[in-house]
Amino acid sequence: MHTKAVPTQTPVGRNFFLPAGSTVKLSTTDLNNLMQALDIDVIALTEVLVPHGHRVEMGMIDVPGIHYNLSGVGRISINGGPEMPLSPHLLIIVPPNTPFTIEVDGGSGGPPKLMSRDCWTRQDGILRVAVPNEQPEIVQICGFFNASFGQSVRLFGELREPVIEQFEPADQIDLKLREAMEELLQQEVGAGAMTASLFKQIIVSLVRRSLKSSRRWIERFSILTDRQVTRAFADMVARPGAAHTVQSLAHSAGLSRSAFMARFSDIFGRSPMAILRDLRMRQAAIDLTTTTMSIDVVAQNAGYESRSSFVRAFRKAYERDPSDYRQIAKEGNARKAI
Structure with a gap:
């Protein structure tokens, strides 16, 4: 599907344009994963x-x-x-x-x-x-x-x-x-x-x-324009806690490591590992507020083998420890129920 991107009249994202004459065809599985995690x-x-x-x-x-x-x-x-x-x-x-x-x-x-x-x-x-x-x-x-x-x-x-x-x-x-x-x-x-x-x-x-429709407006979004990169991103979204690496994601996209890194950064403006870290923190926040999992299990579910590295990453993302985040969410829900 991928051809060299050249400017057309239809910009679709951050410094990214639809390849001339291209047609975006995302798989049903990829779209399902993206819609479910939205x-x-x-x-x-x-x-x-x-x-x-x-x-x-x-x-x-x-x-x-x-x-x-x-x-x-x-x-x-x-x-x-x-x-x-x-x-x-x-x-x-x-x-x-x-x-x-x-x-x-x-x-x-x-x-x-x-x-x-x-x-x-x-x-x-x-x-x-x-x-x-x-x-x-x-x-x-x-x-x-x-x-x-x-x-x-x-x-x-x-x-x-x-x-x-x-x-x-x-x-x-x-x-x-x-x-x-x-x-x-x-x-x-x-x-x-x-x-x-x-x-x-x-x-x-x-x-x-x-x-x-003949007017496929989803083609206007940079994160959906490159079927190969979107396939890897959809896998990250569906399984943020999996043992993803740049190499494994490039393999999922069917690209070389360097081509995947370049095309991913062009579309998202950040590296794959930076985006994956955000997705993992989102998964952790959901687990903390909707389950009674221990912090160790939440960390493992988010793809972290070390509790300490997970706590550091979570604190950087949400400016508080995971236990404090869970307690604040619990108190907020209790006030709404009154």
Whole structure:
């Protein structure tokens, strides 16, 4: 699959471009491993209701955003670009730090009126943008989130162009987003986990849609552009505690050691062992907060033979010892249950 990378019109990541004429074909196993290990952190949810004759301008946020049009028709402009029509069940993922404008024409023929900050209200983590006593034409839910593998690999972090997909009511994307909003409003035990799970279902739906579409938007992500390197990365994600070495990972990718190191660093911006260390720390953090394993077993599960080397690595990653990390998480869960 790999050919020499040459610049095209479509940048896909950090100093990385799609090889001219290439087609990305990832195996089902690799994609399953990646989707299963994907962590979702929902930062904020916003409900946007735009009446006729109004427009709303959303500012820049340093995380990607999912924008799903529940009902109504209007227009959206992303990062000052050309206006695109909004229709029901249209889903757009906006890259980080990207402003956008939504507007709906009025009956007067004049330009839409900007919705002021007086139209913005907040309740229990939900931001609502609506004009009081005005019937909305556009009803949209916007969710801002991180999707990552460990601490250093973000799936949408290098996204440069919006992802646009037209869904149908039967796909039930709207139900998932409404349920996520209800979870945040109710603030019951596990609300964060439930909200993250619902967002992950939406991301998986997008991946499935992309695989069947002629517009394969997953090709825009640097971590998915090189099938051989992605195969090794997916193995790291699925088995972070295994006895991986640069040589074994290069063999998994079907590359020489030097070629694998160069291509991996081009895509991820870090060495394979640095990324593996992050993935191992993520595994350890999960074990500490969800199991009663001893610290020694947690260390072994994360690929460390020495408890002391594991504790040093964990302290560097999370700025506290594993036992303190577990205790703080336990106390936090106990407070939420009250």
